[in-house]
Amino acid sequence: MSSQGDGPSEPGPDTVEPSSSSSSCPDGDATSTDIITVTVGATVPTGFEHTAAEEVKEKIGVDARISKDRGRIYFPITTDKLFQVHLLRSVDNLFVVVEEFNHYQFKESKEETLLELQQLASKLPWTNALEVWRLNRTLKKKKGYRKGGNGTKLKPNSGATDAIVDETEQQEPPQEAPAAESHAKAEGTPDTESSMQDSEEAAPEVKPIKFRVTCNRAGDKHSFSSNEAARDFGGAVQEFFQWKADMTKFDIEVLLNIHNEEVVIGIALTEESLHRRNISHFGPTTLRSTLCYGMLRLCKPEASDIILDPMCGTGAIPLEGAIEFNSSFYIAGDNYDMAVNRTVNNICHIQKRRADKGRASGLPIDTVRWDICNLPVRTSSVDIIITDMPFGKRMGSKKGNWDLYPSCLREMARVCRPGSGKAVLLTQDKKCFSKALSRMGGLWRKLHTVWVNVGGLHAGVYLLKRTGAVFGQTPEDVYESRGAVNTQGDKKDDEELS
Secondary structure, eight states: OOOOOSSOOOOOOTTTHHHHHHHTOTTSOOOOOOOOEEEEEEEOOTTOHHHHHHHHHHHTOOOOEEOSSTTEEEEEEEGGGGGGGGGOSSOSEEEEEEEEESSOOOOSSHHHHHHHHHHHGGGSOOHHHHHHHHHHHHHSOOOSOOTTOOOOOOOOOSTTHHHHTTTTOOOOOTTTHHHHHHHHHHHHOTTSSHHHHHHHHHHHHHSOOEEEEEEEEEOSOOSSOHHHHHHHHHHHHHHHHTOEEOSSSOSEEEEEEEETTEEEEEEESOSSOGGGSSOSSOOTTOOOHHHHHHHHHHHOOOTTOEEEETTOTTTHHHHHHHHHSTTSEEEEEESOHHHHHHHHHHHHHHHHHHHHTTSOOOOSEEEEEOBTTBOSSOTTOBSEEEEEOOOSSSSSOHHHHHHHHHHHHHHHHHHBOTTTOEEEEEESOHHHHHHHHHHTTTTEEEEEEEEEEETTEEEEEEEEEEOSOOTTSSHHHHHHHTOHHHHHHHHHHHHHHO
16 A cells, blocks of 8 residues: 555546545535435444344334344445444444445456456545545544544534534543643634744644555455455555555545355444443453453343343443443442452543533442352342353363353253243353253243354353243252262363363
């Protein structure tokens, strides 16, 4: 992408030139009253594509299409409803589609293919996508930084802005705040230092647009690499628009998504993944907030439900639930002091953020330190249990899970309401979990499994239903009460059989 034209290129097609001109003033307010319809793409946690499509239908009222490339959905949106896409809880990143090719015929040789990608840049219908990108910048309250150090901060011009960033904005790094704040103050004080303000507002108009191209490629039949595609396509985009390439402090990120024969060109609408929205104190196994949302929707929380996370870690699951499904009450607990402290700090972070906005800061959540195998919770008092169980890699061990999982499932069955209670459990240790679940067959029944990608690991989200059996009167209770010696022996037998 570092290639650059030797001189000014000829103007592009008439359909592209207006958008190129309007996008060169990214700080300006939107003046267009025309409503256009575009396709927006979203990356979502792998395995929860259908959940994301359901949320889009529920909140925006349109049907979403699930991509062949796992982890992506596409849906139409009109520019007057653009702010609604930032309210989605199940999506990681958003982008507006410039063009989509379902069956792109790549050339056999690498040179021909890369040349074709270069020629493609000047033929794409950029107009609507660039208009949406410009409107998107005026709708969002900027964080004041990018990954890589972009310090451009823009003033919001819409009443919907506060709603958009209510639960999604991140804490700004203190080292970059002064420059961003000074810019915002200059725009917010029209009665003082007007001449300085005029000069500052005029400056962005002469600054060149900075951009980068990011290529995401999947498939084994391509003659080129992702870097080569991004470099050559990016060079053509640079020559066509006369933008300046910058890998870190960019204004526009052009996306080149290639999945086998499917090619999608888009422009990013988010600067960093929305999955980091709730967490300020991270742990070694902190779950993505978007994955937490998918797990919560799987169990369908209802008003007044008591929801328990017995191994809460940093509190990502109960925090997401307390914010999005706030008619339920959440109890978060862990047996590690550090995990409990992180959860408390994350709750305080959300409460402070709400208080700073003048909103009610209370959350329906409480935090406890406890032993997962001996919970200080009344029998049959919990409606839903939802947790991320230790995989035996960064936390715990595979060997320890053979004792931990059956004990956990038994104690969860004790506190969960018979007949109506549910559990949503995430684990990558599938063999151990299956054996533990088979031992607890009289207490739990598996309804559904969603296979997800967690940090590159193939894991399962298991939806369980509590049977109507009364705890203490099932063969599972007798089996477990025989003691740890027999449990260890059974574990060894299982290992030999496997």
